[in-house]
Amino acid sequence: MESETATRPRSLWGLLMLSFIALVLVTVAAPRVRQQEAEVPDPTPSPVPTRQVHRRPNVLGRPLSVARHNAYLPLVTVPERTPTPTPTATFTPTPTVTPTATPSATPTHTPTPYPTPDGQARGVWVPILMYHYISVPPPDADLYRRDLSLAPATFEQQLRYLADNGYMTVTLKDLVYHLTLGYPMPERPVILTFDDGYRDNFTHAYRLLRRFNSVGTFFLVTSVIDENHPDYLTWGQVRVMHQGGMEFGSHSYSHPDLRGQSVDYLVWQIVGSQEAIAERIEEPVRFFSYPAGSYDQQVIDVLRSAGFWAAVTTEQGDWHASGNPYELKRIRMRGDDTLEQFAAKLEYDWEDNNP
Numbered sequence: 642m643e644s645e646t647a648t649r650p651r652s653l654w655g656l657l658m659l660s661f662i663a664l665v666l667v668t669v670a671a672p673r674v675r676q677q678e679a680e681v682p683d684p685t686p687s688p689v690p691t692r693q694v695h696r697r698p699n700v701l702g703r704p705l706s707v708a709r710h711n712a713y714l715p716l717v718t719v720p721e722r723t724p725t726p727t728p729t730a731t732f733t734p735t736p737t738v739t740p741t742a743t744p745s746a747t748p749t750h751t752p753t754p755y756p757t758p759d760g761q762a763r764g765v766w767v768p769i770l771m772y773h774y775i776s777v778p779p780p781d782a783d784l785y786r787r788d789l790s791l792a793p794a795t796f797e798q799q800l801r802y803l804a805d806n807g808y809m810t811v812t813l814k815d816l817v818y819h820l821t822l823g824y825p826m827p828e829r830p831v832i833l834t835f836d837d838g839y840r841d842n843f844t845h846a847y848r849l850l851r852r853f854n855s856v857g858t859f860f861l862v863t864s865v866i867d868e869n870h871p872d873y874l875t876w877g878q879v880r881v882m883h884q885g886g887m888e889f890g891s892h893s894y895s896h897p898d899l900r901g902q903s904v905d906y907l908v909w910q911i912v913g914s915q916e917a918i919a920e921r922i923e924e925p926v927r928f929f930s931y932p933a934g935s936y937d938q939q940v941i942d943v944l945r946s947a948g949f950w951a952a953v954t955t956e957q958g959d960w961h962a963s964g965n966p967y968e969l970k971r972i973r974m975r976g977d978d979t980l981e982q983f984a985a986k987l988e989y990d991w992e993d994n995n996p
């Protein structure tokens with residue numbers, strides 16, 4: 642009885658102390674737990690790429706060669722694990738793009754790691770369109786210049802066609818991430834590339850791309866920019882376009898034939914130009930366009946060792962497989978292409994016809 646009354650206050654006191662200690666522990670430990678939770682990778686659902694089904698509207702009235710397309714499909718495999726880090730870009734195909742809408746958001750640049758291939762073989766149809774001038778050629782322009790020039794109105798028509806038909810512009814970086822890591826692609830991707838870096842790429846192409854909330858990839862010849870040549874972009878314009886979400890690549894220092902050249906020469910032409918661009922856009926330059934489409938194995942070796950991820954050729958085609966990123970095919974845009982011809986080029990089965 643006595644001991645009971647004596648112990649009761651003690652156990653009450655002990656209980657209070659225990660509660661206090663517990664409270665202190667909880668308060669101290671809780672932020673730590675929360676911090677640990679924060680460090681746990683975000684369990685975002687893995688970007689399991691849906692099987693690439695290349696749906697082409699049959700503009701030409703020509704039956705799609707489904708059998709041939711399906712023959713490629715086993716190459717497209719679904720990775721089992723989420724590639725780390727979690728992809729920053731998830732494509733939500735927006736088939737209804739209002740062409741008149743002003744760009745709602747400036748695309749932001751998030752630093753992305755070097756895509757170490759996960760070993761999966763993949764392939765995807767992406768038309769990579771090749772443009773040069775976006776301007777009406779001067780009256781005395783020769784055939785060559787005319788062929789390389791698209792009137793701004795024509796280019797605008799094409800952008801409207803892409804938007805109206807559910808195409809979505811992506812970058813070469815998106816393509817590389819898809820091929821190496823299985824990052825998602827929109828259902829109808831298209832890449833718009835511009836060679837040589839003409840001044841009208843800023844005054845017309847960039848202006849129209851922004852209006853359609855689209856993105857383009859511009860390959861620069863850097864010697865003419867350094868010389869402030871009036872026909873070519875300025876570094877200031879390059880910076881503005883880059884901040885506006887455009888992608889930049891190198892087209893060499895002075896546009897020579899790179900075949901059969903010494904390594905020193907190639908490094909000067911390729912790495913020199915790569916560094917000049919990287920310095921201005923404050924981002925590594927990962928893509929190359931072969932001047933006049935000419936290259937040999939040594940050029941590819943220099944590109945690879947200089948940290949380039951991919952290169953585009955002037956070969957015609959739109960099927961891209963992992964394992965050969967330095968010989969990406971493109972589709973040439975011509976000055977006198979009608980809108981029907983433009984649509985036909987997008988739908989054309991290049992691989993069937995150009996084996």
Ligand SMILES: [Zn+2]
Pocket residue numbers: 836837892896932933
């Ligand atoms: Zn060129």
